[in-house]
Amino acid sequence: MLTPRHQALLATLAGMTVGVAVFGTVLAINGNFSGGGTPSSQVVNSQPVQTPSKGDGLQADSLQFASEAFGDDKAPATADVPVGWKSTQTGTRPKYVDPTGVWQVRFDVRGSDESPADLVAARERSIDEKDLKVISRDGGTLIYTYEDETRGPRMGLSTFRPTADGEGTVAEITVGGRPQDEAGLRAVLQRATETLQISGAGDTRPN
Incomplete structure (x- = not known):
């Protein structure tokens, strides 16, 4: 049977494990796990050259x-x-x-x-x-x-x-x-x- 002291120690270890898992998940989502990656949520805005469609005319x-x-x-x-x-x-x-x-x-x-x-x-x-x-x-x-x-x-x-x-x-x-x-x-x-x-x-x- 666990003493109150042992129960408190196990609770602390469990909390630390959950915290590390959550922290690792956040880093993975942001793409910064290795410190040099590009965040997967980053949006790259580009402005492609607009070629006139067949229906457009030079005005x-x-x-x-x-x-x-x-x-x-x-x-x-x-x-x-x-x-x-x-x-x-x-x-x-x-x-x-x-x-x-x-x-x-x-x-x-x-x-x-x-x-x-x-x-x-x-x-x-x-x-x-x-x-x-x-x-x-x-x-x-x-x-x-x-x-x-x-x-x-x-x-x-x-x-x-x-x-x-x-x-x-x-x-x-x-x-x-x-x-x-x-x-x-x-x-x-x-x-x-x-x-x-x-x-x-x-x-x-x-x-």
Whole structure:
């Protein structure tokens, strides 16, 4: 038969055992048992790049623009492009792409002796894409759609800016996206055209 002293000692040992078990459980739950683990209850917040869905379209009123410099020493150029669109190259043929890779604007400021009308016709002939449909080829601007094997339906707008005498071309600007992006693509093209300046090439903006 246990004496009162033995009973008190057993009760103390039982309490210590329960306390150690509870403490160990808490540490295991928090993931800090080894002192270097990541708590299992930790929530990692991430902000994935939002790629527009097929039903979304590039909205003109959602765009903000900033001036970008490109060209070369003989003909430095500047033009406004949407904020956040980046180019991996400068020079005379830069291409600015949005973070999702859906939309782009490309410049070519090398110039040509051919007229905008001739270059529109040449560009139309050079496009080798499935289901090519030309929407318009007026005013030195070619507007077209086609089917890309990996990206689906696409739309392109290429405009060629004339020299002062109208005989040659000082620059080409092309924007690309999807058919549902047409309003936004037109806004990007218009802003780029209105703000394009090429030193030494005269005023490249349309009359």
